[in-house]
Amino acid sequence: MAMVTEKMIDEWVAEHKQEMIDELLAWVSHPSVSRADLAAPNAPYGEDCRKMLDFALAEGKRFGFRTEDYEGYCGAVISGDKKREIGLVAHLDVVPEGEGWLYSPYEPVVVNDFMVGRGCSDNKGPGVLGLYLLKFFRDNEVPFNSTLRLMMGCAEETGMADFKHYIDVLHGPVPEVSLVTDCSFPVCYAQKGGFDAAFMIPAGANIVEFKAGLVRNSVPDLATVTISGITAEDARAALEGVPKVEIAKAGEYIQLLAHGKAGHAAFPDHGEKKNAIVLAADALVVLQEKTGLDLRGGKFISERFVTPFGDGLDIQFEDEMSGELTINAGVIKKVGDMLHLDIDIRYPVTDDDQDIQAKLEKAAKEADGELVEVGISHPFYIDPESPMVSALMSAYKDITGDDSKPYSMGGGTYSRVIPNGISFGPGLAVGSHKPEFMPEGHGSAHGLDETLSIEDWLTAFKIYALALVKLDAALDEMQ
Template structure:
């Protein structure tokens, strides 16, 4: 633990620089940076938004005295050159974000500051934490500290949709001695569940009543808002909590659902808006018989995130139970219906088991199933120096006694040989109801958590730099 004089100096430095930190977070949050492949091109493989965010992040790092570089728009790097430039300690964050649904109470790309919280898409995942970690490095740079190894920031732009940024990085650069990411919870994640995604597809739809349906923002997010348009008589439809009906004319009704969204890795406490629409359509006989079969499949998936209903329930001692959610639903022009799923799974399950169980479940409802992607579980030794030192930094600063854990979310660290996610969330601290979480409406984070994270990262950088690699 740092001595009291050092801690007092860090506290004062954080306060003196805090408004600059907030301004830099705001600058990044105000840039819409969702993947946009329709407008991708040379130098912007993920579209113009992620590129603009990358350029802004690199400009910030350059202002801090780092040597910054844009690598063909795929990924960015920014270095404080150390005594040993052959070995690098890396901090990796991402500047891309998931799409924003219609349930926000404010413009998601205009950061607001309210009662000690920053609200806006990316304040928590992952623009705010990235800015904080960069300022932590700036602290040591201003103190004249010579890093024993080069400290490299990796600025990702494709974390939410494909990890192509990190694949590019690994193809062009050597493995870091150690890498950490401010994209999870405290104290330290020593492992991450596997991430599996796929899509259910209905059989032929005859005499369909669903006119249009494109619900959910991303496969890895539980939607808080969703709507569907069906052929129906609005005068015969009942009211229902969370459901809004709108007469679209020509015998069509728009049905909106308002649930409670969240990250696919944390389904507990959420209410899937797609599931609400499914229930309303089934309860009020708003679908044809062939559509009903598929909606019953959706209900089986969405109603039980343990996976028992679709035959994939599993757990292990390291990661705990498997979870599975329905993230997006849509209708093709020919009437065919689709439902995506996203599972976070332990070591006792595999891609082959998913394909077998989910295909068998689909067949019961005259549907088919296909895998989209699979990433196996990852973990490092929780007794290793890095995990132990990072855990101690957090516990010493907070007076708590927390231990390393494994998580359901996926971070960049799983793609490297020696890495761990360090902060910044503290889910045991209750936020106001108007503050949303990762991937949800009104995403936000407290300034308290960000200030604490800045101090944690200041001390963590020094601790990791003192390890003999």
């Protein structure tokens, strides 16, 4: 039996560094983009994810651990036989590589102490760390009162249906506490909830088409509305002085183009409007007032999305631990006589999703429309003063010397899906190594030529090793 010291972790990591790098190179060579559209029996996210999961589980077995496969949604590598479990959670799926790589996305290489390849940092690097953490504790016979469960999902990047299915349908084992290794250090103690839905609203007789946006979680920068019953000259005259819109002829109709500014749905700012759908809707209101055309769908959007903070829908809310509610009109199209508008709401930890839903339904009904396709991801919160968080914070500080405090965020990780899943690392809060050799726009997690600093990765290993020991002890004390 061995007590874990920093020195012991350092020595073990130095001895195993090359082996860990080789392991990660093998993982990154799998092009495991999550493809629910290519689902097959036992492979709900396509053959590539299935092969990646098979490989990770085979490696777990080769290391001498037990493994479990949850119908291809996710899998686990398990070490120990204690009743209480601590989880380590990573994902094996990657975002599509995109065009313009300087390196080969699935033939990873090591350059200047950085690995380059799709998924090396998000999130296969942390997956390999999990496997080696299990090995580290087992090989060194570190006494643990918890079984360690490395949980690996195959659809994190596409909405986390993998672990939703694991929890809700397969009722897979849920550890007492889990570390979600897909974020930044130190501890993320709060994540806003996610409320996705779509409004179906009567467009109005003179709206022929209304198009904008590709995904609900981005602010669209261009919206186009095709309008009947008016000439381009008359429309231009009516819209004199209305900002950020222009009118073009489109056959027998006219087209209104609104120019906004792209951005992430979770981070709107106060001040001038940037959402092209809302800018177009504001112009439609003016046009309707001045010409008598029926453009009522525009009026609904203009009034209900008057701010990106929910004021127009009476759902504005703010709390100290997680900030303001945000709402984004992400994608719009015309379906029959109706406008179909996809929205993305991030609601504060202490907010009430039922109340939000009731108010959105009321607004839709008042416009003779309805609210459809509601999907809710509950917020995450853990008391930043709790013994579990204290254990993690102290391990982080011991290894890095950094005094950063626990933080909150609007984005979502598996913490929203896996009960008691605390997002903790592996990105370093301070002093992280940047891939200086990469040109502008290359080297980031979802970008071209994704990189992983091997030094930072090994630092994360040390933090996790110490944190798991402290967490196990904190759980002993809580019982």
